[in-house]
Amino acid sequence: MKKASVIILMLLPVFQLIRAQELNCKVNVNADQIQGTNQTVFTALQEALTSYMNDRQWTDYSYQAEERIECTVSIVVNSYANGVFDADLQIQSNRPVYGSTYQSPLFAHLDGDFAFNYNEGDVLQFSETSFGNNLTEVLAFYAYIIIGMDCDSFSPMGGTPFYQKAEQIVNRAQSSNEAGWKAFEDHRNRYSLINNFLDDLMVPFRQYIYTYHRLGLDQMSASPDKGRAEICNKILSLRDAYKSRPSAVALTDFAETKMDELVNICSKASSEEKQAVYDAMSVIVPTMTDRLDQLK
Numbered sequence: 001m002k003k004a005s006v007i008i009l010m011l012l013p014v015f016q017l018i019r020a021q022e023l024n025c026k027v028n029v030n031a032d033q034i035q036g037t038n039q040t041v042f043t044a045l046q047e048a049l050t051s052y053m054n055d056r057q058w059t060d061y062s063y064q065a066e067e068r069i070e071c072t073v074s075i076v077v078n079s080y081a082n083g084v085f086d087a088d089l090q091i092q093s094n095r096p097v098y099g100s101t102y103q104s105p106l107f108a109h110l111d112g113d114f115a116f117n118y119n120e121g122d123v124l125q126f127s128e129t130s131f132g133n134n135l136t137e138v139l140a141f142y143a144y145i146i147i148g149m150d151c152d153s154f155s156p157m158g159g160t161p162f163y164q165k166a167e168q169i170v171n172r173a174q175s176s177n178e179a180g181w182k183a184f185e186d187h188r189n190r191y192s193l194i195n196n197f198l199d200d201l202m203v204p205f206r207q208y209i210y211t212y213h214r215l216g217l218d219q220m221s222a223s224p225d226k227g228r229a230e231i232c233n234k235i236l237s238l239r240d241a242y243k244s245r246p247s248a249v250a251l252t253d254f255a256e257t258k259m260d261e262l263v264n265i266c267s268k269a270s271s272e273e274k275q276a277v278y279d280a281m282s283v284i285v286p287t288m289t290d291r292l293d294q295l296k
Helices: 002-020 040-055 134-154 160-173 190-198 200-219 224-233 236-244 249-268 271-284 286-295
Strands: 023-030 069-081 084-096 103-117
Touching: 023 040, 023 134, 040 069, 040 134, 069 103, 069 134, 084 134, 103 134, 103 200, 103 249, 134 160, 134 190, 134 200, 160 190, 190 200, 190 249, 200 224, 200 236, 200 249, 224 249, 224 271, 236 249, 236 271, 249 271, 249 286, 271 286
Parallel strands: 023 069
Antiparallel strands: 069 084, 084 103
C-alpha cells in the first residue's frame, strides 16, 4: 500500500498536467500558393503550433480531457522567404451542447494582418511580461479569446479574466512594429476585437452569449420550446449592443457564426419569435438577409 501511495504521489503532477490543458486545437498550415520552397518548413510550423496551442497551460483551471475546447487554427501562407511569412489566419471554436453530441459554433474570425518569422526547429515560447515573436503572441491572444468566449457561454461574464489576458498582450504589442495591434488601424483588428469584449456598452452582447448557450441550447434537450424562447425572445439585446457599437467586430462575428444555427432553431418557432430574430439579425448582418428570409 505504501509503495502504491508513493507511485500515485509521483504521478500526481503528470495527471495534473494532463488535466490542465484547455484546448484541443487542430492546426492546419496551407502553403499551396508557395512554389519552389522546401515544404518541410510548413510541416514543422504546423507541428510546432499544434504543440504550442495544446500543450501549454493557459489558465489556472483544471480541464478534464473531454472538457477541452474544440478549436481550429487555419493558416494560409500568402508569401514566404527566408523565414518571413505573410499569411491569413482563420480561428474557429465550438462549444458542446448539454444532452447531445452537437458542437455549437461559438467563435469564428479571420485575421488578415498576420506576418511573422519562423525557421524550422525554432522553439515557440510565450512570456506574460514581454512581447516576443509575433507568431506566438497572435496565437496566445486568440487562445485567450477562445477560452474567454467559452467561459462566457457557461457563466455570465465568466470570460473577463481571459479577455484581460488578451488585452495585456495588445498593450505589450503597442511598442512593436507589427500590424494588427494598434488603435484605428482597422475596426476588425486585434485591438478592436478585445476592446469590444471589455467595453461596458457591449455587456448585453456578452450576457446574451450566456443566455443563448446555457439558458437556450443547453435546455433544448429537456424542453425545446423553453430553450428556443430564451434564444429568440432575448436576441434584441444584440440589436441594442449593435446600436451602441455598430462597428463592433466581435458582435458581427458572433451573428455571422450563429446565422445558420439560428435559422434552424427558429424553423419551429412562433411568428413572434421569428420576427424578433429577423429584426435583430437583419440590422447586425444586413448582407445575410437572404438566409433570414427563410423566417418570413
